[in-house]
Amino acid sequence: MTMTAEATAQAVSLDAVTRTYGSVRALDGVTWTFPRGGFTAVMGPSGSGKSTFLHCASGLDRPTAGTVRIGGVDIGRLSETKRTRLRRERVGYVFQDFNLIPSMDVEQNITLPIRLGGAAAEPAWLAEVVRRVGLSDRLRHRPSELSGGQQQRAALARALVTRPEVVFADEPTGALDPRTARDVLRLLRETVDATGQTLVLVTHDPMAAAWADSVLFLDEGRIVDELAGPSAAAVAARWEAL
């Protein structure tokens, strides 16, 4: 696959992306580029289109109109099979409720995306990812034997193990107590800084958004503002004004 230098500098780009549900325009002509290695938070009131944005930008849903590129690949042109493969190999997902498989141990959960693709995890990178999330001594444990913070760190390792173009994290700290949430957010920040991983964080929480390089504000399906180098106070003030 050939890609232009410009395309590969962009992890994900959306061009005039619209998603309608009947008469509801959940996303309304969104154009945005997530640069490689950036940590971006996406905020907005309930119903502003955050989930729809995440689903369209990550290839979980198809826009009604417009183009989404992941690593320079126009995902609207892919067959369902190729899109599934691209999601598995080039996109990482972290969800509020962890979505770990209860019957698998931590290592099996972390390596699942690679094994589903018929490959084996590269040992050095797997060890690095597991060390980074602090679970080296927990690999044989089942999710039910882990704390919430540990489960979310396992989910992050699973998202990172394929070295994806981008990780989408949807309210990853929503089910955690404040201190554990802060530890997970710090880990996300350190991961971006140390590995150059591109990360998109959807959150309601100004404290969480303040860990990002910039914050996008969605309202009524449109990007209405961006705040670079955000502080929690600045995010909260902008949020109040929406």
Ligand SMILES: Nc1ncnc2c1ncn2[C@@H]1O[C@H](COP(=O)(O)OP(=O)(O)OP(=O)(O)O)[C@@H](O)[C@H]1O
């Ligand atoms: N499957 C669907 N069918 C019909 N309407 C939908 C569907 N999914 C979302 N919508 C509508 O699209 C709009 C945006 O919804 P979305 O879930 O993207 O917002 P959100 O910002 O993620 O909200 P929240 O913070 O409450 O999760 C809302 O008006 C919602 O009712």
